[in-house]
Amino acid sequence: MSVNEEVYDVVVVGSGGGGMIGGYLAASRGLRTLIIEKTDQVGGTTSYSGAGLWFPGSAPVARAGIDESDRQAAREYLRAVVGDDSRAELHDAYLSAGPRLIDELEKNPWFGEFTHMTVPDYFAGLPGATPHGRTVFPAPITVAELGDKADLVRKSIYTERYGHTEDETLVGGRAFIARALAAFLDTGHGDVRVNTALSRLIVEDGRVTGVEARCDGEVVALRAERGVLLAAGGFEHNPELRAKYGAIPSTGDWSDGVDSNVGDALLAGIAVGADTELMDEAWYVPGVVQPDGKPLFNHASRGGIWVNAEGKRFTNETAPYDQAGHAIRDGERDTDVSHTPTHWVFDHKQLSRDGFGGKSPQTPIADDWFTSGALKKADTLEELAALIDVPTAELTASVQTFNGYVESGVDEEFHRGETPWDQMCQFIVGYPALPEQNFVVPIEAEGPNPLIVSIDTPPYYAATLLLSDIGTKGGLKTDADSRVLGADGEPIAGLYATGNTMAAMSGKVYPGAGTPIGSALAFAYQAVADIAAGAGASGDLVESGRVNADTE
Known part of the structure; x- marks a missing residue:
């Protein structure tokens, strides 16, 4: 078979946040850069996200009046949360790269200014944790500003899965990808090729020198004289790999990552x-099952309780979603009790306050929620227990125990309402909610803890929760420069990885809002720093050298 060949300095595989920023950084340094994307639109799972970036000490955090210039508290927090000293160099590289990256991006008008928003760190009480958080967000951008580039940006998950109509302003992850795409193409040194799928890496004399890809039915060899950056997401929709490695659940059907x-x-x-x-x-994230049978990201439940197949409550329902998701995962994996599905039990009082399914309390619940079985309704807890097939005595006891915490305000089992994250959730109506339908409804407290409201007003409801995720986090092992390591611990020359293709900097935990995309961007920065230093390219990365703790 004849193979066409093209030559670049850098080839980036994947067009999510890490791939797009890696491509921009390389191209802005004069390196001939190609980003390949196997679908017909760029953005990956980043386009589904809010595009929060957990970047302690970055300029937007400082502009908010928070002085973390030495980043020592954030370093202490990461060490305490992750609890794995082998990842310390990755932590330091991440903490150093993030602020430098933001400084560079904000010099380009396409990116504009990022903004800090208060999202508390997820592990309150550990050294270095803050109630204000360290998460920054990109600015919105309009379709008119983007012109024909807007058509190339992947739609939101609401549009792709549920037919939502996008408006003329891109926000969150879509805005970030759009801005990065425009900046990348404006360099004059970059190109994007969609419908181009990676087949294999090309290796010559022990060095990765490019990729072989299939584009429109033809095989093409894309040579990379300086390096290949793998930034193509995880394996969340590959049931064979999930089963092989024990990534529960062993199906990708429930993931919120792109298909x-x-x-x-x-x-x-x-x-x-x-x-x-x-x-x-x-x-991990808990997902509220929709009428079509698929779960959609549930960031927290500020009312009701969650119970397993025994009718027993097992976690703080308002905890950060990764922790709540791990509680479901660990219950399913480590006990003899099924947590698939988990049942979210609440009453009419909560429904009339918060609504359901992304609708306001004034909007009746659509019939398909009930006919599909995703939501069940009963006049008594005993009837509800029968509908969801859990022991009546256990469900009743779980509700009564929870109701007993109202007077004191202390959740003696799972400490709901005690952290800054929990307290923030007092003001956020539970997911799923479409962006334009978010609304804030205050909780009428019955006691000192507004997140402990009794479940005692019929009819009673049970929504269905499944263990979902926003991507797998296992991947290729890398060093602090994003160089992919072989089994011998040595870098594979010419090969770099970031995002969910790279094993997570944060190990088994999720330190704060924006860690996944923040990691993708920070380690794309690290990769291009290493590539550019070897290539003799121009720009900030070469002037500062490789980014690590020693450059602080």
Whole structure:
């Protein structure tokens, strides 16, 4: 078979946040850069997100009046949360790269200014945790500003799965991808090729020198004279890989990652000898099952309780979503009691306050919620227990125990309402909610803790929760410069990884809002720093050298 060949300095596989920023950074330094994307739109799972970036000490955090210039508290927090000293160099590289990256991006008018928003760190009480958080967000951008580039940006998950109509202003992840795309193409040194799928890595004399890809039915060899950056997401929609590595649940049907994320880049790296880590882990979230049977990201439940197949409550329902998701995962994996599904039990009082399914309390629940079985309704707890097939005595006892905490305000089992994250959730109506339908409804407290409201007003309801994720977090093992490591611990020359193709910097935990995308961007920065230093390219990365703790 004849193979067409093209030559670049850098080839980036994947067009999510890490891939797009890696491409921009390389191209802005004069390196001939190609981003390939196997679908027909760019953005990956980043386009589904709010695009929060957990970047302690960055300029937007400082502009908010928070002085973390030495980042020592954030370093202490990361060490305490992750609890894995082997990842310390990755932590330091991440903490150093984030602020530098933001400084550079804000010099480009396409990116504008990022803004800090208060999202508390997820592990309150640990050294270095803050109630204000360290998360920054990109500015919105209009379709008119983007012109024909807007058509290339992946739609939101609401549009792709539920037919939501996008408006003329892109926000969150879509805005970030759009801005990065425009900035990348404006360099004059970058190109994006969609409908181009990675087949394998090209290795010559022990060095990765490019990729072989299939584009419109033709095989093409894309040479990379300086380096290949793998940034193609995780393997969340590959049930064979999930089962092989024990990434519960062993199906991708319930993931909120883009459907095309099946581990192509991961497998290509493994095929050339790359080592892997954390393959049984994911960025877990509980998902509220929709009438179509698929779960949609539930960031927290500020009312009702969650019970397992025994009718027993097992976690703080308002905890940060990764912790709540791990509680479901660990219950399913480590006990003899099914947590699939988990039942979210609440009453009419909560429904009339918060509404359901992204609708206001004034909007009746659509019939398909009930006919599909995603939501069940009963006049008594005993009837509800029968509908969801849990022991009546246990469900009744779980509700009575929870109701007993109202007077004191103390959740003696799971401490709901005690952290800054929990307290923030007093003012956020539970997911799923479409962006334009978010609304704030105050809780009428019955006692000292507004997140403990009795479940005692019929009719009673049970929504269905399944363990979902926003991507797998196991991937190729890398060093602090994002160089992919082989089984011998040595870098594979010419090969870099970031995002969910790379084993997570944060190990098994989720330190704060924006860690996944923040990691993708920070380690794309690290990769291009290493590539550019070797290439003699121009720009900030070369002037500052490799980014690590020693450059602080």
